[in-house]
Amino acid sequence: MASQEDGTSGGGLGTGAGGETPQSGHRSGFVAIIGAPNAGKSSLMNRFLGQKVAIVTKKPQTTRHRILGVLTWPSGQIAFCDTPGIHDSPKALNREMVSRALSALSDSDVCLWLVDGASRGPDHRRALEMVMARRDRMPLVAAINKADLLDPPALAELSGQIAGQASPDGLLGVSAMTGQGLRRLRRTLAALLPEGPPLFEEDALTDQSLRTIAAEHVREAVFELTRQEIPYSTAVTVDEFLEPGPGEARPLFRISATIHVERDSQKRVMVGRNGSMLRDVGRRARLGLEAFLGTPVFLSLFVRITKDWSGDARALEEFGYRDGPGRPGR
Ligand SMILES: Nc1nc2c(ncn2[C@@H]2O[C@H](COP(=O)(O)OP(=O)(O)O)[C@@H](O)[C@H]2O)c(=O)[nH]1
Ligand SMILES: [Mg+2]
CATH class of the missing domain: 3.30.300.20 (K homology (KH) domain)
Structure with missing residues (x-):
C-alpha cells in the first residue's frame, strides 16, 4: 500500500522526542480516530502511514486495542490513535473496547470523527453522542469516509447534516481506500494541534510490539x-x-x-x-x-x-x- 503523503517517514519502533530544536511553526500532538464500527478507522490510519499497522476486515468490531500510529513530515507530527468502534453491547469484551476508545479520546488533542459515508445506523448516532459529550473540551474534525462510494450531491447532503449536528472545526469528505482528501485532512488536523517539537522520533511508526x-x-x-x-x-x-x-x-x-x-x-x-x-x-x-x-x-x-x-x-x-x-x- 503506497502512502499518499510525500515527505513522510515511518519504519522503526523507536519512541521518545528527538533532541534537536524544531523549526518554529512545527506542530505535533495526538489525534483520536473515533467512529462507528466499520467506518474505516483502521484503514485510514494505515493509509496515512503507508503501512498496515492495524488490521482491517469487512466485519465490524475487528479492532480491540487502541493502536498508535505516528505520521511524521517536515513541519508536523500526528500520533493517531486508532480505536475500537463505538457501539452498544452488554458483553464484557465489547464494553472494554468502547471504554478504550473513549479513554483514547480523553488523552488526545483533537478528535477526528470518522463517519461511514456508506451506512449510518444506531452506532453512528451513538458515536455522535460520544463526540458531542466532549465537544467543548477539544477541537473536532469530522471526516466523511468512503467518499469514493458517494456522488457529490449525496456527499454535500451528508456534510450539511453533520455540520448542523456537530458544528465541527473541520469537515471534509475522504476515502481511506483511494487516498482522496487525505492531504487536506492532514492539513486540517495539523492546524488544530499545538505548536511544539515532535513527540516521537521521526522513524517511529507504532507503539505496538x-x-x-x-x-x-x-x-x-x-x-x-x-x-x-x-x-x-x-x-x-x-x-x-x-x-x-x-x-x-x-x-x-x-x-x-x-x-x-x-x-x-x-x-x-x-x-x-x-x-x-x-x-x-x-x-x-x-x-x-x-x-x-x-x-x-x-x-x-x-x-x-x-x-x-x-x-x-x-x-x-x-x-x-x-x-x-x-x-x-x-
Ligand atoms: N469503498 C471504501 N471502503 C472502505 C474505505 N475505507 C474502509 N473501507 C472498507 O470498510 C471496511 C471496514 O474498514 P476498517 O478499517 O476495518 O474499519 P474500522 O472498523 O472503522 O476500523 C473494510 O472492508 C474496508 O476495506 C473507503 O474509503 N472506501
Ligand atoms: Mg478498526
Missing part, C-alpha cells in the same frame, strides 16, 4: 476466513517470537501462536477438516506478516479452548484486552 502485530495478523486471518460468531469468539496469544539471529544466512522469524476459542464446536471449525482451516489461516497470516516484516516467517499455530473467555475479566486481562491491577495502561 512486533509480537502484538503478529497476533493481530493471525486474528485478521481468522476474521477473514471464518464466519458467524467464530471471529468474535477468538483471541490470539503469541507463545514464542524469535527474531532472526545476527549471522543467519537466511534470516527467518520463528513465531508460534495460540488461537483461543470458547467452545469445542468452535475449535472444530477453527481446525477444519484435516486441519484445512488452520492451514489456510496460517498461510494468510504468514503472508501478511512477511509483507510487514520484509522477511520470511515460520509460523506455527495451535487452537485451544479457553471457556467463555470473552465474558471473563481474568482471561481478558491475560489476553491484553483489559488493564488488570498489575498491567500498565496501554
Whole structure:
C-alpha cells in the first residue's frame, strides 16, 4: 500500500522526542480516530502511514486495542490513535473496547470523527453522542469516509447534516481506500494541534510490539476466513517470537501462536477438516506478516479452548484486552 503523503517517514519502533530544536511553526500532538464500527478507522490510519499497522476486515468490531500510529513530515507530527468502534453491547469484551476508545479520546488533542459515508445506523448516532459529550473540551474534525462510494450531491447532503449536528472545526469528505482528501485532512488536523517539537522520533511508526502485530495478523486471518460468531469468539496469544539471529544466512522469524476459542464446536471449525482451516489461516497470516516484516516467517499455530473467555475479566486481562491491577495502561 503506497502512502499518499510525500515527505513522510515511518519504519522503526523507536519512541521518545528527538533532541534537536524544531523549526518554529512545527506542530505535533495526538489525534483520536473515533467512529462507528466499520467506518474505516483502521484503514485510514494505515493509509496515512503507508503501512498496515492495524488490521482491517469487512466485519465490524475487528479492532480491540487502541493502536498508535505516528505520521511524521517536515513541519508536523500526528500520533493517531486508532480505536475500537463505538457501539452498544452488554458483553464484557465489547464494553472494554468502547471504554478504550473513549479513554483514547480523553488523552488526545483533537478528535477526528470518522463517519461511514456508506451506512449510518444506531452506532453512528451513538458515536455522535460520544463526540458531542466532549465537544467543548477539544477541537473536532469530522471526516466523511468512503467518499469514493458517494456522488457529490449525496456527499454535500451528508456534510450539511453533520455540520448542523456537530458544528465541527473541520469537515471534509475522504476515502481511506483511494487516498482522496487525505492531504487536506492532514492539513486540517495539523492546524488544530499545538505548536511544539515532535513527540516521537521521526522513524517511529507504532507503539505496538512486533509480537502484538503478529497476533493481530493471525486474528485478521481468522476474521477473514471464518464466519458467524467464530471471529468474535477468538483471541490470539503469541507463545514464542524469535527474531532472526545476527549471522543467519537466511534470516527467518520463528513465531508460534495460540488461537483461543470458547467452545469445542468452535475449535472444530477453527481446525477444519484435516486441519484445512488452520492451514489456510496460517498461510494468510504468514503472508501478511512477511509483507510487514520484509522477511520470511515460520509460523506455527495451535487452537485451544479457553471457556467463555470473552465474558471473563481474568482471561481478558491475560489476553491484553483489559488493564488488570498489575498491567500498565496501554
Ligand atoms: N469503498 C471504501 N471502503 C472502505 C474505505 N475505507 C474502509 N473501507 C472498507 O470498510 C471496511 C471496514 O474498514 P476498517 O478499517 O476495518 O474499519 P474500522 O472498523 O472503522 O476500523 C473494510 O472492508 C474496508 O476495506 C473507503 O474509503 N472506501
Ligand atoms: Mg478498526
